[in-house]
Amino acid sequence: SQQGEEDPQALSIQEGENATMNCSYKTSINNLQWYRQNSGRGLVHLILIRSNEREKHSGRLRVTLDTSKKSSSLLITASRAADTASYFCAPGPGGGGFKTIFGAGTRLFVKA
Amino acid sequence: GAGVSQSPRYKVAKRGQDVALRCDPISGHVSLFWYQQALGQGPEFLTYFQNEAQLDKSGLPSDRFFAERPEGSVSTLKIQRTQQEDSAVYLCASSSPGRASGGGDTQYFGPGTRLTVL
Numbered sequence: 179s180q181q182g183e184e185d186p187q188a189l190s191i192q193e194g195e196n197a198t199m200n201c202s203y204k205t206s207i208n209n210l211q212w213y214r215q216n217s218g219r220g221l222v223h224l225i226l227i228r229s230n231e232r233e234k235h236s237g238r239l240r241v242t243l244d245t246s247k248k249s250s251s252l253l254i255t256a257s258r259a260a261d262t263a264s265y266f267c268a269p270g271p272g273g274g275g276f277k278t279i280f281g282a283g284t285r286l287f288v289k290a
Numbered sequence: 291g292a293g294v295s296q297s298p299r300y301k302v303a304k305r306g307q308d309v310a311l312r313c314d315p316i317s318g319h320v321s322l323f324w325y326q327q328a329l330g331q332g333p334e335f336l337t338y339f340q341n342e343a344q345l346d347k348s349g350l351p352s353d354r355f356f357a358e359r360p361e362g363s364v365s366t367l368k369i370q371r372t373q374q375e376d377s378a379v380y381l382c383a384s385s386s387p388g389r390a391s392g393g394g395d396t397q398y399f400g401p402g403t404r405l406t407v408l
Contacts, residue, residue: 221399277338278323278397280332
């Protein structure tokens with residue numbers, strides 16, 4: 179099994195600012211995914227980065243992966259009030275494993 | 291269907307009652323996961339199915355929890371003799387194995403069932 183630990187636990191920013199969230203993990207991974215969860219809803223997949231990739235972009239999202247440091251970051255640029263949510267990283271286990279263990283997440287609050 | 295659906299969305303049970311929570315995964319998805327999410331926490335893994343086979347049930351908190359997926363599609367999570375500590379949101383997710391099988395694949399989550407045990 180593999181757990182991601184998100185940092186910070188909570189983040190409050192003004193609309194238009196950038197938000198950066200970090201994730202650390204302990205063992206080897208196949209890939210790493212980021213999910214968002216709005217209050218009272220299920221998780222929504224945002225982006226997947228493979229272990230042989232260092233950076234990936236999707237719209238206003240930028241994800242980096244440093245396998246030597248076993249860490250990843252999620253950057254949301256030009257944040258909007260609608261980005262207010264909890265964000266979770268999910269390290270995809272290597273070796274054909276399937277158990278995904280989520281951390282407590284980062285709670286992002288974007289003030290309008 | 292278009293996504294993962296779960297029913298009921300909300301369930302209130304008296305302590306000691308049995309409950310059954312249903313998950314309809316995306317059609318054709320081989321993998322199915324159940325998670326328990328307490329307020330303010332991340333989802334905690336309960337169990338994993340590959341088709342009808344329950345490959346991991348290590349996250350089930352006690353023998354009061356039981357999950358099944360008899361035909362490899364719809365799954366039911368049953369909780370017997372509910373306790374107050376069972377109050378949580380129960381999330382179901384499904385995925386279709388890609389190059390990274392099982393947990394490394396993108397999981398599609400349902401909206402969850404909020405269980406409140408009085």
